[in-house]
Amino acid sequence: MSTTKRLTLILFILLSLMAAVGVLAHGEEGDVTDDANVLTFYSHPTERYNVLIPRGWSNVVNSNHALLRNDAIGAQIIGTRVATSNPDEAVAQALGLAELPQDVPPVVSEAQGLTFGSWTQRLYSFDDGRTATAFVQGSGEQSYVILYVSADGVQPLIVRTEETVADEASARAALETALAALGYNDATIDSVSADSEANSSFNAALTLDGEVYNASLHRDSLTTADVLIAPGEAVDAAHEAVFTVVRDFFLTPDNGGYLILGLVVAFGLMALFLVTMVVRRRNLERDELALRQLEGTHDR
Amino acid sequence: MAATKSIDTAELPPGPVITQAPMPRALVVLTILTIAGVILGLYMALGYAGTEIEQGDVQRIFYIHMPAFFGAFFAFAATTIGGLFYLRTRNPRWDTLALAGVEVGLVLALINLTTGAIWARPIWNTWWNWDPRLTAEAVMVLTYAAYLMLRAGMENPEQRRRFAAVYGIFAIATAIITLMIPRIVEATIHPVVIAQAENAAANTMAEGGFELAATAGVGAALGINIIIWGMLVPITLIWHRIRLENHADRIRALKMRLMES
Numbered sequence: 001m002s003t004t005k006r007l008t009l010i011l012f013i014l015l016s017l018m019a020a021v022g023v024l025a026h027g028e029e030g031d032v033t034d035d036a037n038v039l040t041f042y043s044h045p046t047e048r049y050n051v052l053i054p055r056g057w058s059n060v061v062n063s064n065h066a067l068l069r070n071d072a073i074g075a076q077i078i079g080t081r082v083a084t085s086n087p088d089e090a091v092a093q094a095l096g097l098a099e100l101p102q103d104v105p106p107v108v109s110e111a112q113g114l115t116f117g118s119w120t121q122r123l124y125s126f127d128d129g130r131t132a133t134a135f136v137q138g139s140g141e142q143s144y145v146i147l148y149v150s151a152d153g154v155q156p157l158i159v160r161t162e163e164t165v166a167d168e169a170s171a172r173a174a175l176e177t178a179l180a181a182l183g184y185n186d187a188t189i190d191s192v193s194a195d196s197e198a199n200s201s202f203n204a205a206l207t208l209d210g211e212v213y214n215a216s217l218h219r220d221s222l223t224t225a226d227v228l229i230a231p232g233e234a235v236d237a238a239h240e241a242v243f244t245v246v247r248d249f250f251l252t253p254d255n256g257g258y259l260i261l262g263l264v265v266a267f268g269l270m271a272l273f274l275v276t277m278v279v280r281r282r283n284l285e286r287d288e289l290a291l292r293q294l295e296g297t298h299d300r
Numbered sequence: 301m302a303a304t305k306s307i308d309t310a311e312l313p314p315g316p317v318i319t320q321a322p323m324p325r326a327l328v329v330l331t332i333l334t335i336a337g338v339i340l341g342l343y344m345a346l347g348y349a350g351t352e353i354e355q356g357d358v359q360r361i362f363y364i365h366m367p368a369f370f371g372a373f374f375a376f377a378a379t380t381i382g383g384l385f386y387l388r389t390r391n392p393r394w395d396t397l398a399l400a401g402v403e404v405g406l407v408l409a410l411i412n413l414t415t416g417a418i419w420a421r422p423i424w425n426t427w428w429n430w431d432p433r434l435t436a437e438a439v440m441v442l443t444y445a446a447y448l449m450l451r452a453g454m455e456n457p458e459q460r461r462r463f464a465a466v467y468g469i470f471a472i473a474t475a476i477i478t479l480m481i482p483r484i485v486e487a488t489i490h491p492v493v494i495a496q497a498e499n500a501a502a503n504t505m506a507e508g509g510f511e512l513a514a515t516a517g518v519g520a521a522l523g524i525n526i527i528i529w530g531m532l533v534p535i536t537l538i539w540h541r542i543r544l545e546n547h548a549d550r551i552r553a554l555k556m557r558l559m560e561s
Contacts, residue, residue: 043353050353253356255422262361262418266368266411273407273537277544284547291554 042066042079043252049144051079052248054241065097068245073238074151077245082143087111087120087136090143094134098149100126108157108181123155123182131155135246146249148242154230155182156242158220164200165219168192171202175215178227184208203234216240220247327539334536337528341367344524349517358422363525365415368408369437370530373475375405376444378538380472383465392549395461398468399451400541404534405475406444413437424489424507433490436481440474447471 042051042059044066051066053059057077060067066079078097082090092102106122113119118138125131133156135146148156159178165171172192179187190205200219206229207213216228216235226243228235323331345363352359382398385391416434417427428434447467454460482492491509 041353252351252353255356255358258358258418258422259360262415265414265418266364269407269411277540281544284551287551291558295558
């Protein structure tokens, strides 16, 4: 076998191996789709915000804003961006998207300044029994709103606590803070029990205006607890999806500049190599001319 | 004042034609295919694949970063093969292949290294860290850069070729280690994209990975760019580099002939 044929054969084998790698990349695509652990997000086509779609919730396809529904509990979640730094305007627009009255004052309004912007949560109660909670994250001149609308009066609240919600006593303290924030000053906490102490998750039984209510608490971070208060014997776990959505809401970073830099460097390096090849070839051609001239002189 | 003397080719005496032969048709076709492929790959990376929602547009660097490593590996493998066959046949053609493989591989490895650093800045918040994968890659680049320097420092052609062949055979170990290290070392921040599912459980430190199926077109864009940058680009460049070296060999032979006469 000639050297050229050997070389061609070796290149063919290497090409086949590399093609197999390409096929492997495609194969992975199909495999991962079947993975039940893959999270699905609503991603706005142009405004870079992403809303996690909780399991059991349906994503009503909408190019203007995220609209998630859970018909089993009559709840919906709206995620949207409003071009304003004023949370009032942002919430009003979100309420409008949910076809709720925009002139109802909030039952609870909390605001907090964060290093990257502002954080506001507002609770609304409507005459038809529905409740709505708006979580607003401000960033410059933009406000991102997650609006939770419940048909059965569930009111989710993120409570800032001084201490970690780690045992029944601290859970009770966090619940008292939440009830005060909601204006339920005459509420009675009948019992607090650990649902899963390892995960700092607690359940509580309440009496409000003679009615039975239930609460569910989760530690979110060292200084926050998520509290859900709902009429009835127990809080439906599906309602807790709102906290997942609020925690996992994120913006796709705007880092196109690094992409451009990467492309410039990659193609710049390649161009540099090609230029050196051209320069080396030209130098060889000059050498050849000089050598041929010398050869001619020598022959003469 | 330095004066330059121009050479009038019309006055040149007739002599043996050593000017580079016309480009073979296969190489012309391959070059056109490669250029078209790179343009297609860019379209797949920038226009076809969707934006990765967690990382943003910078993730698109992966469509060049990762395939460039495969291209470098391909070229370094050619060096190893060239070295093995040179030692067996003592045919200088194999040494030329080995040299071309190192130069092309080094360019592609540098593209891989620099694009990785640029991607890491917004994702890891640092241009560089001494992670096992990154360190292994840096060692690989330095090893092959040393190949060129050591080779240039040896006068005797036969000795140089023999030394380069042995060096090239052993140097491939650095490329294999770089390829395999995130799969065997758990404490690495570098993500593994292909065969990610099997590694996800073992490597909990990895940051910046992405699901091939999570964003539309990622698998296709990556697969096509691996074929283009991992195969077409190195093959075309190696072929061009071999032709350049053959041309240089002929010039060196002419020079030797003149010196001897």
